[in-house]
Amino acid sequence: MSRQMEYDCIVIGAGVQGSFTAYQLAKKKKATLLLEQFLLPHTRGSSHGQTRIIRKAYEEDFYTHMMEECYQLWAQLEREAGVKLYRQTGLLVMGPENSQDYQMMKNTLQRNQVPTVILKRDEFSSHIPNVILSDGDAAFVDTTAGVLYADRALRTVQGQFQKLGGVIKDGQKVTDIKPGPVVTVSTSGGVYRAKSVVITAGPWANRLLSHTGLQLPLQVVRINVCYWKEKQPGLYNVKRRFPCFLHTGSKEARDHIYGLPSNEYPGLIKICYHNGSETDPDKRDRQTDRSDIDILRRYITHCFPGLEPEPAVVESCLYTLTPDRHFVLDCHPTHSNIVIGAGFSGHGFKFGPLIGKLLCELSQGEVPSYDLSPFRIRRFQAKMKSAL
Ligand SMILES: Cc1cc2nc3c(=O)[nH]c(=O)nc-3n(C[C@H](O)[C@H](O)[C@H](O)COP(=O)(O)OP(=O)(O)OC[C@H]3O[C@@H](n4cnc5c(N)ncnc54)[C@H](O)[C@@H]3O)c2cc1C
Structure with a gap:
């Protein structure tokens, strides 16, 4: 040309x-x-990276509506190219039962007739073993959600x-x-x-x-992408149907914490904090703040007893945030x-x-x-x- x-x-x-x-x-x-x-x-x-979460669980109707077509477009690309890009796992949403974030997400899904399973506290551990539901927290599953192979x-x-x-x-x-x-x-x-x-x-x-x-x-922040080791291999594995999860607010963290089942690195599950420290995109490796990892360590000790509370792998990625x-x-x-x-x-x-x-x-x-x-x-x- x-x-x-x-x-x-x-x-x-x-x-x-x-x-x-x-x-x-x-x-x-x-x-x-x-x-x-x-x-x-x-x-x-x-x-970059192997995986991302795909979900309809949002606080705002407009995102949930847009996701309807997104799923169709992802499936269309899979068919056109003959490759698998999506694996359905469901998304476990946990959060303080009376908090605005948790309630809005749950209500948006219900209003839009997204297939959702509400988990009662006394049945939580039989559905989701090896995760502790904190006092005051409630949980539901967006069953349409899953993993995209990024x-x-x-x-x-x-x-x-x-x-x-x-x-x-x-x-x-x-x-x-x-x-x-x-x-x-x-x-x-x-x-x-x-x-x-x-x-x-x-x-x-x-x-x-x-x-x-x-x-x-726009604010650019560095995210520490942390992978945590299972104490017993397979506890949180995608093949054993462990879902993706999103914690809308916890005692340990103001922002969301999210995770994906062990998949890309055998025996390691990805759990990240949904915020980071400001950086210049050309100097991200100079941003060495690890306060998000401290938050995750405390969270994992409390909610994921089957994981070693020290990240086994830390990679990095950038968010570009609007106000x-x-x-x-x-x-x-x-x-x-x-x-x-x-x-x-x-x-x-x-x-x-x-x-x-x-x-x-x-x-x-x-x-x-x-x-x-x-x-x-x-x-x-x-x-x-x-x-x-
Ligand atoms: C740790 C992490 C986890 C995430 N998890 C999820 C998730 O579970 N689900 C989800 O939906 N989203 C998730 N996201 C968000 C999602 O990955 C981003 O929103 C998305 O990748 C942004 O894509 P982009 O194309 O805007 O930016 P980028 O991927 O950064 O692409 C911009 C491109 O522009 C190029 N470029 C810049 N300047 C120039 C120039 N001067 N000349 C030529 N090229 C240039 C760059 O090199 C780059 O390749 C996550 C993000 C991170 C970091």
Whole structure:
């Protein structure tokens, strides 16, 4: 393809959101270029790792509604590519019975007729052995939930994009964006032009947006991804039907704690704290705060007696948080052919196929298939610094 070629769309950032956006554009027969700063695959953003949770359990109806289509789109990709990307395990939700978070999640599921099993305290341990339900806590299971095979999903969607004629250029860091009716994008390897651009740069979103005169109130935090060893192999194994879990608030922690059954590393279960310490995405390894691990250690001692309360493996990942923890899915306020997908706040993976569809619609000037008002940039008006 010549350097002079004008693409219909350039997508910047080949994480889960950019990869699905590029795939949706290619499905609509749009000439699409997907640019990535690192050589693929890489582990320096937010989309790497073996697993993510997929669930309908949310406090807000709009996420639960969106998940309905997400499950269908994940299944469609599985069929198209002939790979397995999802394993149903159910999601055990625990939390203080009278707390707002717990009640809202339970009510949203019930209101939307999502298959849910309420676990009574006296039957909890026969359903979920080796987990202690704290005093005052209640529990239910979102039976539709499960595990997504994250790395495999990324490989698959990028492969399907290429099969549809899409072009991926990795190892090309975008260094400049010149807005206009035709947008010019410069990288370490070339200069490209397109009718529209989608920025899905994860933790680097504000770096790229600075070329367009916009800054969003985003906070990048490092998450310590901890794996804990079973005292007896198999206690919390996916094959023995141990579910994913989410604790909406506990004595040990203000933010959620979540976990996935032992799967990717034999005998180790992934349990993480849903928050971390602020970092620069290029300097994440210098962020050595481990206070989240202390929280998890205390939590595991109390609630998971079958685990050794010391992490056996610690990896790292980044969240890009918005103040309200809702995503940014919108057109640039002054350049309508630049579209932004950012601030996925540690819960965006499961929505990848639908985010891709919505960002594709925005980039093509189409009416989006969902009400995007919770995700609009104008909600930050007071907090935004304009560099214009
Ligand atoms: C520990 C952890 C657990 C999580 N668990 C869940 C879960 O269970 N369920 C769930 O739904 N979600 C989960 N998430 C959230 C989910 O993984 C993220 O919301 C999602 O991966 C964000 O994807 P992204 O494409 O926006 O960002 P990224 O994956 O970071 O992708 C952005 C890409 O842009 C590239 N880029 C940046 N700047 C440039 C540039 N200048 N030039 C070219 N390329 C550039 C980056 O290199 C990167 O590849 C979790 C996240 C973490 C960290």
